[in-house]
Amino acid sequence: MIPGAFEYHRPESVGAAVKLLAELGEESRVIAGGHSLIPMMKLRMADLSHLIDLQKIDDLKGIRIEGGRITIGAMTTQHELITNAALQDAAPILREAALQIADPQVRYVGTLGGNVANGDPGNDMPGLMQCLDASFTLVGPDGERQVAARDFYEAAYFTARADEEILTAVSFDAPQGGYAYEKQKRKIGDYATAAAAVLIARDGDRCTAASIAMTNLADTPTYSAEAGAALVGSGLDDEAVKAAVTAALSAIEPAEDNRGPVEFKMHVAGVILRRAIDRAWSRA
Amino acid sequence: MAKTHLKMTVNGQAVETLAEPRELLIHVLREKLGIKGPHIGCETSHCGACTVDMDGKSVKACTVFAAQADGADVTTIEGLGGPDNLHVLQEMFREHHGLQCGYCTPGMITRAHRLLQENPNPSEEEVRFGMAGNLCRCTGYQNIVKAILAAAAEMAAAKEAAQ
Numbered sequence: 282m283i284p285g286a287f288e289y290h291r292p293e294s295v296g297a298a299v300k301l302l303a304e305l306g307e308e309s310r311v312i313a314g315g316h317s318l319i320p321m322m323k324l325r326m327a328d329l330s331h332l333i334d335l336q337k338i339d340d341l342k343g344i345r346i347e348g349g350r351i352t353i354g355a356m357t358t359q360h361e362l363i364t365n366a367a368l369q370d371a372a373p374i375l376r377e378a379a380l381q382i383a384d385p386q387v388r389y390v391g392t393l394g395g396n397v398a399n400g401d402p403g404n405d406m407p408g409l410m411q412c413l414d415a416s417f418t419l420v421g422p423d424g425e426r427q428v429a430a431r432d433f434y435e436a437a438y439f440t441a442r443a444d445e446e447i448l449t450a451v452s453f454d455a456p457q458g459g460y461a462y463e464k465q466k467r468k469i470g471d472y473a474t475a476a477a478a479v480l481i482a483r484d485g486d487r488c489t490a491a492s493i494a495m496t497n498l499a500d501t502p503t504y505s506a507e508a509g510a511a512l513v514g515s516g517l518d519d520e521a522v523k524a525a526v527t528a529a530l531s532a533i534e535p536a537e538d539n540r541g542p543v544e545f546k547m548h549v550a551g552v553i554l555r556r557a558i559d560r561a562w563s564r565a
Numbered sequence: 566m567a568k569t570h571l572k573m574t575v576n577g578q579a580v581e582t583l584a585e586p587r588e589l590l591i592h593v594l595r596e597k598l599g600i601k602g603p604h605i606g607c608e609t610s611h612c613g614a615c616t617v618d619m620d621g622k623s624v625k626a627c628t629v630f631a632a633q634a635d636g637a638d639v640t641t642i643e644g645l646g647g648p649d650n651l652h653v654l655q656e657m658f659r660e661h662h663g664l665q666c667g668y669c670t671p672g673m674i675t676r677a678h679r680l681l682q683e684n685p686n687p688s689e690e691e692v693r694f695g696m697a698g699n700l701c702r703c704t705g706y707q708n709i710v711k712a713i714l715a716a717a718a719e720m721a722a723a724k725e726a727a728q
Binding site for chain 1: 569585586587588589608609610611613616622623624625627628629630632633635676680694695696697698
C-alpha cells in the first residue's frame with residue numbers, strides 16, 4: 282500500500298500555496314487532513330507528482346462568529362467542530378453532523394475544507410452546507426471569489442473550484458430555530474446510505490422557514506427548495522410532511538451499490554428525512 | 566525520489582531519519598525507528614491497529630505520510646509503559662482480559678489513553694463511541710470497555726489520593 286512517489290511542499294501562507302499550485306500544474310494537489318486523498322493514493326487511483334500540505338497555514342484555521350455570521354477556516358478539523366463551545370452555541374447542527382462522520386481518529390485530522398472541496402457525494406458536510414446556504418471562499422491566482430454551496434457541486438468529484446484555486450473558508454449565517462442531521466449508515470466509519478440536513482423555524486404552531494438537503498443519494502448533495510417550501514406555513518401535519526418528503530425524494534437519484542438497491546435507498550431516504558424533520562421541529 | 570530529512574519527537578526522544586515523503590508514518594516508526602508497538606492491521610484506515618498519538622491527537626499512522634509528520638510529537642504504546650512499569654491501562658487490560666490475540670491492543674490502549682485525557686470520567690457509551698475507530702476481532706469489545714472504565718476509575722482514585 283505504497284503510493285507513487287511525489288515531492289512534498291509545506292507552504293506557510295495561502296499566497297505561497299496558490300503560487301505553488303499554479304507553478305506545478307495539474308500534477309499537483311493540495312492536501313488537508315488527507316483521509317480521502319491518502320487512501321486514493323495508496324490504491325494508486327490518484328497519482329500526483331507534488332503534494333502541497335496546508336497544515337502550516339494559520340490563516341486556514343479557526344472558527345469566527347461575528348454578528349451572526351459564522352466563518353470557519355478550511356483546515357478546521359471535524360474534532361474542532363465538535364469541541365468548539367461557541368460553535369455549539371451558534372450552530373449546533375455542525376457538531377451533530379460532525380459526530381456522525383467516520384471515527385474519532387479520522388475526525389482528529391479530517392477537515393471541513395477537505396470534506397466540502399473533495400466533491401465526494403458520500404461526504405456529509407456538502408449537504409449540510411447546502412442546507413445552511415453556506416458560501417465557499419476560493420482563492421486563486423486572480424484573487425478571491427465566493428461560490429454558494431448550492432452552486433458548487435457539478436457531478437461526483439467535479440465542483441466549481443478551478444484546479445489552481447484553493448478553498449480557504451466556509452461561511453454562513455447562524456441558523457435560527459430547530460435543526461437535525463440524521464444519517465443512516467451500515468457501521469461506524471461508513472458513508473451514509475441516506476442522510477438529511479433539516480433546519481426549521483417556527484412561530485407558534487406554524488413553520489415560518491425550512492431548509493432541506495440530502496447526502497449520498499445522487500452524484501451531488503441534493504438541496505430541495507420545494508421540500509422546504511412544502512413545510513412553510515403548515516403546522517407540520519402529516520400531509521405537509523408527506524409533501525416535503527415526496528418533493529425531496531423526487532430530487533434525488535440514488536444509484537445501486539453495496540449499500541442497497543435503488544428502491545431500498547428511496548425508502549431509507551424517506552424514513553431518514555421524516556426523522557430529521559420531526560427532530561428539527563421538536564427543537565424549533 | 567530524493568529522501569527528506571525528518572525530525573520528530575517519538576516517546577519523548579528527539580529522533581531523525583531519512584525517508585521518502587510517500588512513506589507512511591507506520592512504516593517509518595516500525596522499519597526506520599524500530600518501534601514495533603503500533604501494528605499494521607488493514608492498512609486502509611479502518612482497523613486502528615496502527616493508532617499513535619500525534620501532537621495530542623489519536624491518528625492512524627497508516628494514513629499519515631512521513632513528510633506530514635515532520636516536526637510532530639508522537640507517542641506510541643512504548644511511550645505509555647513497559648514490562649516493568651505498566652501503564653494503568655495496560656494493567657487493566659490484563660486484569661479484565663481486554664485482549665485475546667493482542668494484535669489490536671497497542672492501538673486500543675494508545676487510543677484509550679487519549680480518550681481518557683480528554684474525558685477522564687467517561688460513561689460506557691462514551692467509551693464505546695470514543696473507541697469506535699479501533700476494531701478487535703477476538704474479544705467482542707466487552708472486556709475492552711470494562712478495562713478502560715476500570716482504568717478511568719483507577720486514574721481518578723490515584724489523582725484523588727495524590728491531592
